Amino acid sequence: MNGMTAFFRDSTVQIAFWGLVKIVVILFVMLGVVAYLTFFERKIAGHIQSRPGPNLVGPWGLFQPLADILKLFLKEEFIPDRANKILFHVAPILAVAPALTSFAVVPIGPDFIVTDVNVGLLVFLAMSSLGVYALTLAGWSSNNKYALLGGLRSAAQMVSYELALGLSTIGVILLAGSLSLVDIVHAQSGAFTLGPLALPRWFVFTQPVAFVIFLVCAFAETNRAPFDLPEGESELVGGFHTEYSSMKWAMFFLGEYMNMLTISSITVTLFLGGWNGPWLPDSLKFLWFFGKLFALIFLFMWVRWTFPRLRYDQLMAFGWKVLLPIALLNVLATGTAVYWVGNR
Amino acid sequence: MITVLFVAFAAILVVSSLLVILHRSPVTSALFLVLAFCSLAAIYLLLHAEFIGLVQVVVYAGAIMVLFLFVIMYLNLGQDVESGATVVLRRGLGWLLGAALVAEGALLLAGRLAPGPAAPPALAAAAGAGNTQQIGLLLYSRYLFPFEITSIILLVAMIGVIVIARGLREAAPAEPAAASAPAGAAAPDDAPGEDA
């Protein structure tokens, strides 16, 4: 009995246990949020298009996601005959897993983070690099030339925009002085005061160019909004998820929204001040985080239903010839400014 | 605890590298190589090299292997089917030479596998400068020249790849000057936005 209490008081076990609790909480909350994101997407799309969106299932259509999940569970599952069975089954998992893993380093509140790795930003970049495999393998394993083309195109698109994504974060790193997301959030506390006016010290105000580049690359990384040609081909053929049906397709869908959620969280952490905000005590600061997060997600959905789709060569040219040089110039300018201010 | 984790990741590493060279389909080989790189990154993390470990995932597993997979899928390579007497002879010779190398390595390491003196404690992560900051300090002071050379290597490689991959499609007589110009000269026209 004594041995057991000693075991549970051991600090490593404590860290592991509370880490596990936080992981479970985040997992369930985020999965629930993602399910309702599909509902909000359809509602917002509806109102942008002057129609009500789904409003039959439950009050204001709020039980629509449950109906959707039920339908997807009950659909018949097709697996093409000569598809690569193992890869076909693994690809949807790869769509969701890296996005969920990134949540381990996102600071949701002053004490609410699963683990404060001192290279947290690199963990996010690593996970978003791994997310490319899902689409590529889905396209390849389907044994379908349209799926293959869609998969290859999306892989090329994601890899190209990852460069500008990483480069745009360097400005933030220079200003915060650390790769740890917790440090970056702390560096954004406080405000610039000019008499009665106060501007929060968020990096969106000191790094506006980087913010815009990061946001555009976020759209491209999640295959959303104006950059969804690889899957928007689904309006025509199918893109990388042509051959997927029922729950596997649902996993891809889930993966896309989860990716959106993850990259929005990182944007909030890097540029919009994380959980910083006035008037709330420390224990409630996570509400600020969620508020900014949902505002950003609303922006994602708003942009999707407003802009037309970019053609593939326009997309690639934009990523390489416009975003990359501007991101590099931003790094140069920020570095010069930091050195000049620090050495006056 | 760390030793257990190390042995586990090392086992995954060795098994997946063996499967890389043994499997017949290039796509599966590439995927096992990704697994090998990810377990190698985990070993780097165990060795307190956090920056290098995560850069390994971003660069090797996330970019280089994607490029490999991309080329394999673009060329639509199926399984490697080889048969015949020359194949067996060549394979046998290859394994023989490989075994010779393994034997050499075993000879060198024989009797020296005892753990040896304990390593000094990990570099002062508590002294405020984390792994990344210390690498940065080294990189931009002692290793500044190699750093600049590496960026030139990357630039040359990028230009070279664009020129090579464009190769056969453009009519050769149309731009002999551009094709034979040294890598440093700027190409007169833009490479069209290309897919693969």
Added chain:
Amino acid sequence: MIPLSWLLLLSAVLFCIGVIGVLVRRNAIVIFMSIELMLNAANLAFVAFARHLNSLDGQVFVFFVMTVAAAEVAVGLAIIVNLFRLRETVFVDEINLLKG
């Protein structure tokens, strides 16, 4: 604490697997992958020594090796793609135009 000899043993095993891959396989892309294995074996040795000698120079070297490897892979794959367009094959045995 991971003993240095174990790390070097792992690095040697990885290197040998890479060499065997280059010698045994005839698909140019798999040969390339084995070369990457060899490079990573060297990287592992660098990081192992960086840890045990308490000096970060090893990790800086790994940084450079990774960058050069990335450039090499890009150029090599471009050459292979071009070769495939010419000869319709990536098997190095069949690329024997210069054979006497």
